[in-house]
Amino acid sequence: MPELPEVEVTRRQIEKILVGRTVLGVDTTKKSYFFLTPPAELRARLVGRQTKALTRVGKYLVAELDDGSRLLLHLGMTGQLFAAGARSPRLLSAERRATLSPERAQGFEPDQHTHLVMRFAEPGPNLYFRDVRKFGKVAWIARGEAHERLDKLGVDALRVSGAELYAALRRRAAPIKSVLLDQSVLAGVGNIYADEALFLAKIRSKRPAKRLRPEECERLAAAIRRVLRRSITRGGSSIDDYVRPDGSDGAYQTECHVYGRGGEPCRACKTPIKRIVIGGRSTHYCPTCQK
């Protein structure tokens, strides 16, 4: 679910909970492919460690630990990283909510989808990682070791330049929309912001990437940076599952120009927004504004 803005908003809030605190205990669910590092090993590796910094690379969060090892986190489609005390209906399934008292049903209750809980020596809230579909990932990386998931990432989308984009697109015959989603080209853009950036840059989603002219790549790079920055300032997009770590919703979804607006009038020209499928992903665009 979450793309660069949601991950960055999460990073900024989680940083305050995590950095400078020492892990007292770790609870996990059972082994599944959510755990790139098996849960038993993960628990053993993390207990006693203090987090020195929390950084973001593309859609990944990386906690740097005091022994030089690192904790890699990815939210996948439905991952939720939040602090104890966070309250949101998004933190509970409807089915579970129905079994709870009205009061408790408005907040988070640990459930079978809460795969990781970190408790700390210092005062302050626990940290929870919940993920219904388990497309999220958690991995421990030994001191000095690389991780292929990080190594293969392209330039961070918040910093991409038009020249970098132009160079990266030269041999790509696939639709520009598909190439924007390729994390080895551009790290951080997902389905929502790919559609939004292409709208802002006035570029048709299915154009072959290598046909984009240099000036169009400049426009597109600027649109990508702009839409991501704007979404971060609005707290990201809360559409299905995403909540900020304090339980509050982001607000960027109310500003979307095309994403999720199939059939509705374009905010610029009133033409109905089209919804098509590109590379198996829903794609939204304005047939008038985007050439």
Add this chain to the structure above:
DNA sequence: ACCGCACCCTGAGCGC
């Protein structure tokens, strides 16, 4: 090297 597709998993919403 690149492209499109199936697949991993679960819940929500829909039509019947």
Add this chain to the structure above:
DNA sequence: TGCGCTCAGGGTGCGG
């Protein structure tokens, strides 16, 4: 009410 179907913002791995 219940069933079956479709869809969902992520990424990997496969064959062509």
